[in-house]
Amino acid sequence: MAIAIRLTRAQLDQMIAHALEDAPIEACGLIAARNGVVTEIRRARNAENSPYRFSIDPLETRRHEEAIDAAGAELAGFYHSHTGSPPIPSPTDIRMMGPFFGPPFVHFVIGVADRANPEVRAWYIQDGQPIEQEFEILPG
Numbered sequence: 001m002a003i004a005i006r007l008t009r010a011q012l013d014q015m016i017a018h019a020l021e022d023a024p025i026e027a028c029g030l031i032a033a034r035n036g037v038v039t040e041i042r043r044a045r046n047a048e049n050s051p052y053r054f055s056i057d058p059l060e061t062r063r064h065e066e067a068i069d070a071a072g073a074e075l076a077g078f079y080h081s082h083t084g085s086p087p088i089p090s091p092t093d094i095r096m097m098g099p100f101f102g103p104p105f106v107h108f109v110i111g112v113a114d115r116a117n118p119e120v121r122a123w124y125i126q127d128g129q130p131i132e133q134e135f136e137i138l139p140g
């Protein structure tokens with residue numbers, strides 16, 4: 001399997017920390033990258049304020065995209081947490097995100113149902129199906 005994206009342990013930990021802070025509400029955010037290497041994890045507000053679903057206000061998404069642009073990076077994907085289920089995109093995730101953000105956008109799902117053992121998995125949502133992707137953790 002090809003590596004979809006590369007990020008540092010610290011960036012991975014930022015997403016996990018966000019997920020743990022917001023639990024049981026789902027946390028969400030955007031991922032900026034340059035040449036497939038993550039440059040920034042950007043927290044967003046879950047407009048649903050729900051333990052079962054998330055959405056990001058389109059105006060907020062645009063604000064993040066402008067900041068990512070200004071930094072010379074590009075939007076590479078999204079993350080959100082699952083606070084009571086495994087880190088696999090739900091049918092709702094696929095319905096909400098799949099039509100707009102297929103590959104190459106990576107969807108990280110941060111599983112924190114077991115707070116002591118967060119589980120991070122990465123996905124493409126393609127043709128209505130979650131397809132798991134490999135990611136590489138870089139030193140730093």
Ligand SMILES: [Zn+2]
Pocket residue numbers: 053080081082088089090093109
């Ligand atoms: Zn989800």
